[in-house]
Amino acid sequence: MKILGLIGGTSWVSTVDYYKLINQGINEQLGGNNFSECIIYSFNFQDIRNNLDKNDWNAILKMVVTACKKLEKSGAKGIVLCANTMHYIADKIQSEINIPIIHIATETAIEIKKSKLKKVALLGTRFTMEYDFFKSKLKEFGIEAIVPKNPEDINFMHSTILDELGKGIIKSKTKALYLSIIEELKHEGAEGVIAGCTEIPLIINQTDIDLPYFDTTLIHGKSAIEFALAE
Template identity: 60%
Template sequence: MKKIGLIGGISWVSTSDYYTLINKGVNEKRGGLNFSECLIYSFNYADIKRNNDNNDWDTTFEMLLKAAEVLKSGGAEAIVLCANTMHLIADKLQSAIGLPLIHIAEETAAEIQKKQIKKVGLLGTKFTMELDFFKDKLTEKGIETVIPNNEADKDFIHYTIFEELGRGLATDETKKRYIEIAKELIKDGAEGIILGCTEIPLVIKEGDLNVPIFDTTLIHTTAAVNFQLS
C-alpha cells in the first residue's frame, strides 16, 4: 500500500470526513483489518482564515509547503489537500514538493465526464466560485461552469462555510437556502451541482435535488484510495 499525506484542519470537520472515508474505502477493497496508511498535518483554521481575509496566499503557500515537507519526510508518496479552496495553490505546491498531488478539481471533472454532463453549477467559497483555479480544470474537459449571480447568495455561502459549516454546525434554515440557490443554478441550465467545498455535504445530500450531485469530498477520497491501492 502506498502511504499518503493529508493536509487538513481546513476545517477539522471535513478532515475528519476525509480520514473516515479513506479508511472505509481501503477496507471495502481489501477487507479484514486493512486500513489506510496515512499521515495527517492539521492546521489551526484561524491562521488560514486570517490569511484568506488579507488575501495573503503567499503566507498560506509557505505554510502548506512546510506541512507537505513534513509529510514527505514521513514517507508520504502523494499529497491530499483536504479543502477545495486550498487548490488555488495546488499546482504550485506540487511543483515545489516534487510529489504527486491528487487534485480535487481534476478528479471532479473526470466524474462529471462519466455522466456526459456539459454544464454544472458550482457552490463553494467565493475564492472557489469566482477565481479560475477550479473552473479551469473543468473547462479543459469541455465542461461549462455557472455560479450564483446574486452577490447576496455568494456572500451567504461564503459566510456559512466559515462561520457555521466549518464549525460542524448545520441548520435547517441554512440547508433550505443552499437548496434554493442550487435550484436557481439548475434553472440557469446546470445539469449537475458541484459541492465545491468539503463542508457543503453537511447541508446538501444526494436526493435533495433533481440533478446529479458531485460531492467533492467523496470524489477526492475515492481518488486517494485508488492511489494508495494502485
C-alpha cells in the first residue's frame, strides 16, 4: 500500500470526510484491520483565509508547497489536496514536488464522462466558479461547465462555504437557496451537478435533486484509494 499525503484544514470539516472515506474504502477492499497509511498536514485555515481575502495566491502556493515537501520527505507517495479551490495552484505545486498530485477535477471529469453528460453545473467557491482551472479539465473531456449568472449567487455561495459550511454550520435557508440556484442552472441546460467544493455535500446530496450529482469529495477519495492500492 502506498502512503498518501493529505493536505487538509481547508476546511477541517471536509478533511474529516476524506480521512473517513479513504479508511473505509481501504477496509472494504482489504478487509480485516486494514486501513489507510496516510499522513495529514492540516493548516490553520485562518492563515489560508487571510491570503484568500487578499487574493495572494503566491503566499498560498508557498505554504502548500512547503507542506507537500514535508509530506514527501515523510514518505508520502502521492498528494491529495483536500479542497477543490486549492487545485487552482495544483499545476504549480506539481512542478515543485517529485510525487504526483491526484487531481480532483481530472478525476471528476473521468466520472462524468462515464455518464455521457455534456453540460453540467459547477458549484463551489468564487475561485472555482470564476477561474478556469476546473472548467479546463472538464473541457479536455468534452464537458461544458456552467455557473450561476448572477454575481450575487456566486458571492452567496462563496461566503456561505467559507463562513458556514467550512465551520460545520448547516442552515436550512442556505440549503434552500443552493437548491434554487441549482434549479436555475437546470433550466439553462445543466444535465448534472458538480459539488465543486468539498463542503457542499454537507448540505446538498443526491436525494435533494433530480439531476445526476457528482460529489467531488467522494470521487476524489475513491481515486486516492485506487492510487494507494495500485501496484
